[in-house]
Amino acid sequence: MATLAHHQTHNLFSKHSFLTKPSSSRPPRATRVRMSLQENAPSLAVVGVTGAVGQEFLNVLSDRDFPYRSIKMLASKRSAGKQLSFEGRPYTVEELTHDSFDGVDIALFSAGGSISKQFGPAAAKEKGTIVVDNSSAFRMDDGVPLVIPEVNPEALSGIKVGSGKGALIANPNCSTIICLMAATPLHRRAKVLRMVVSTYQAASGAGAAAMEELELQTREVLEGKPPTCKIFNQQYAFNLFSHNAPILSNGYNEEEMKLVKETRKIWNDPNVKVTATCIRVPVMRAHAESVNLQFEKPLDEETAKDILKTAPGVVVIDDRASNRFPTPLEVSNKDDVAVGRVRRDVSQDGDYGLDIFVCGDQIRKGAALNAIQIAELLL
Amino acid sequence: MATLAHHQTHNLFSKHSFLTKPSSSRPPRATRVRMSLQENAPSLAVVGVTGAVGQEFLNVLSDRDFPYRSIKMLASKRSAGKQLSFEGRPYTVEELTHDSFDGVDIALFSAGGSISKQFGPAAAKEKGTIVVDNSSAFRMDDGVPLVIPEVNPEALSGIKVGSGKGALIANPNCSTIICLMAATPLHRRAKVLRMVVSTYQAASGAGAAAMEELELQTREVLEGKPPTCKIFNQQYAFNLFSHNAPILSNGYNEEEMKLVKETRKIWNDPNVKVTATCIRVPVMRAHAESVNLQFEKPLDEETAKDILKTAPGVVVIDDRASNRFPTPLEVSNKDDVAVGRVRRDVSQDGDYGLDIFVCGDQIRKGAALNAIQIAELLL
Known part of the structure; x- marks a missing residue:
């Protein structure tokens, strides 16, 4: 688990196993070292990285050995500058701006609907980023796939990392x-x-x-x-x-x-x-x-x-x-x-x-x- | 509230208002003094008086000024001998036996289905007691009214205190x-x-x-x-x-x-x-x-x-x-x-x-x- 999460939500995620039953089968994600970053893998951005879902993005990326060549930790100005550790490497949380998505292949958004609306479509259109958005901002929009991979993966047809074409994809409500x-x-x-x-x-x-x-x-x-x-x-x-x-x-x-x-x-x-x-x-x-x-x-x-x-x-x-x-x-x-x-x-x-x-x-x-x-x- | 309840379930019923929001508009039922017991009112028995529902029977009897000329506090052998105070009078909890219902007009049962089966029908048949039973023992029995007063009071027709005839009446599940x-x-x-x-x-x-x-x-x-x-x-x-x-x-x-x-x-x-x-x-x-x-x-x-x-x-x-x-x-x-x-x-x-x-x-x-x-x- 990233140290920031450990610090911020200490009681909820780490200390009290009877509150939330954390899995303990793997080493903490903050210190667990991935053998090597992959040169050909996509560049990632996590938007809202200091939130509960943002932190879980990091946990899941680590648990599933999701390939990446780089990862940007993005949040609001308030959280910018905070330090966190992920898979044995230090990261500084950066303030989210339109330029944050330069060169980003996949952006995972979980910072609320208004942030998604402000930055998601621009990232997809202007920077060629594939935005997977956890907010409700675009879920019901025509042309935006709303996807549960086990249920309707076909809705993603035509969208591919490396094609140079950005896209907006919506994560359904929990x-x-x-x-x-x-x-x-x-x-x-x-x-x-x-x-x-x-x-x-x-x-x-x-x-x-x-x-x-x-x-x-x-x-x-x-x-x-x-x-x-x-x-x-x-x-x-x-x-x-x-x-x-x-x-x-x-x-x-x-x-x-x-x-x-x-x-x-x-x-x-x-x-x-x-x-x-x-x-x-x-x-x-x-x-x-x-x-x-x-x-x-x-x-x-x-x-x-x-x-x-x-x-x-x-x-x-x-x-x-x-x-x-x-x-x-x-x-x-x-x-x-x-x-x-x-x-x-x-x-x-x-x-x-x-x-x-x-x-x-x-x-x-x-x-x-x-x-x-x-x-x-x-x- | 009866002192026994106050003692036994202190935290739940009395101290922590944010756990259960007790009403505080009336004086405590243990010390609140009814002006006079009524000579012509029915004699009551509360079976399972030390339980959560048994205690609430006393609260409700007091809150609603239910008329009674006497009230027996009945429970298992384990609780017999305990002292409790109700409406300014001291009572001793008595062990429940078949003879408990001698002269009892109305018995309020909440001591579990097996106690109801053991004592309820006999009290109704042999002692002429009207048993209002909170267990599930008789609810679906033909001839036993299952009553919510606001919903089907007509199911009680023919049953009356003072008629000398006992009856079994079932309280529905919560x-x-x-x-x-x-x-x-x-x-x-x-x-x-x-x-x-x-x-x-x-x-x-x-x-x-x-x-x-x-x-x-x-x-x-x-x-x-x-x-x-x-x-x-x-x-x-x-x-x-x-x-x-x-x-x-x-x-x-x-x-x-x-x-x-x-x-x-x-x-x-x-x-x-x-x-x-x-x-x-x-x-x-x-x-x-x-x-x-x-x-x-x-x-x-x-x-x-x-x-x-x-x-x-x-x-x-x-x-x-x-x-x-x-x-x-x-x-x-x-x-x-x-x-x-x-x-x-x-x-x-x-x-x-x-x-x-x-x-x-x-x-x-x-x-x-x-x-x-x-x-x-x-x-």
Whole structure:
């Protein structure tokens, strides 16, 4: 892990294994030394490198031995000048400007929608950079692929690193990625007609500061003190609340409508019916989702489990005898999305409905990992 | 509040207002003195008086000035002999035996299904006691009314205190009560055909020990220590998991099937289609439920809100502009069930579907209050 992350989010990512269950199978990414940088590999830029997802970009690049010949660490003016160590080399965080993308083949953006809008299209058009953007800025734009590599890699056709042509590619919203990782293999077999989703979303979706606020609030509440509410407008510790995204005119919040609209685009199916209720729960970094599915063709639960067991990026945890099913904590810091509680929906006729419960790491597969998997497809 | 509860669950019920938001509008129930006991009022017994629901029975009896001429405090042998104070009078907890119900008009049971089975039917049959039972032991039995007073009071017809005839009456499961408090007023107008429920259930449903375990685990995890797992088989702090009820052969857990079956019985509608996914979240004493409704007749969201606003026992919290909706913490220690996020379901045609989000205090309306409201109807 880069030292900056270690410093900034010490409690959340490093110290308290029971808060977020970090994987410890590999040496820390800050000091782990890649044998050699590759001359022919792409030059990279990480935009928003000091944020929770930015830091996870570095973790995933290192974990997956993503090839690169150089890497720029970009952030706002406020963070510029900070030092960080990545794979045994020191880096200085640079201020993000339009010139930052000179000679950059792939830029991984996670610095919010307004930064993406300000710098993403220009980088793609003027500098020939392939921008993989984690914000919602371009997701629904025509001509911008919205991609989960296991689901719709074909949307990337024609985009290739080294072609000299830049591009904008959007990373879907975390809830959409985690939901569709589980629903898509079933959709391919039986065609989903309607999907009713209720989410249990972690603090991490609102950034590292939200994770810190949840931890701080929890300490305060246990001491009988009023909780500090800066990121959210109400108590989060030992509580849950409707997702803090703005409410739209139809009464849905933006997070919910992302699930509705992004599913249609990713599945290339404007008719699929989706509703969602998005709730924040006091969990650190992995989302859970209760998903009710209605199919066009029959699909029994054993077949569904078999399909999920062989689906890439999916692991089935469904032990009825010992009541073990996916939990956010167990998938934290893991690549795979976990699915369980797979069962025939008793409220639907025959085998035309299933209920499932899905958990996935919001920062990893819900953001950084998915973006880097997209970049891998472009090499 | 009875002193026993104050002693036993000090942290959860009294000290840490930010854990459970106790109401403080009335003097403590232990010392609050009722002007006079009523000679013509029924004699009461509270079975399981040392448990979380048992203690709340006392709170609610006091809060509602429930008339009584005597009250027996009953519990297991282990708790017998303990002293407690209620409404300014000292009581000794007595061991529960068959003879406990001699001369008892109304017995409020919350000591688990096996105790209910052992003592409930005998008390009703042999002692003429009206048993209001909070366990699941008799809920689905023919001839046992399963009652939410705001929903199906007619199921109590023929049962009356003072008639000399005993009876068994079942209190529905907490999740069912909270869901149907919101869904029934809409059902009456537009007839619910299908309901998809995902729950966010508090620790209290597993008793006071589970609430204490959540608090203890949270402290441990914040100190970097492994969490104590006695009540549940896995970490609860900063995590969530599929409800710990046993899984049935159809893949649903018992908690979920209670929602399915109890709804049919309470609505007297064997055809209503219900599915549920029940999840435990790290919240102390109030449940939340995401409920998707499909109607036979059209029901637009404004009409639905108007109906809910005038429904007894329901409060609407639905402020889209400031993103304020029901939360478990806000309904903790409150009588009313809160409903919000009322919106037309975009995945259904026209006005035939709604999504709502419901919160209710599990110990209060989900258990003790509902049982005492039943008893009030029998006076």
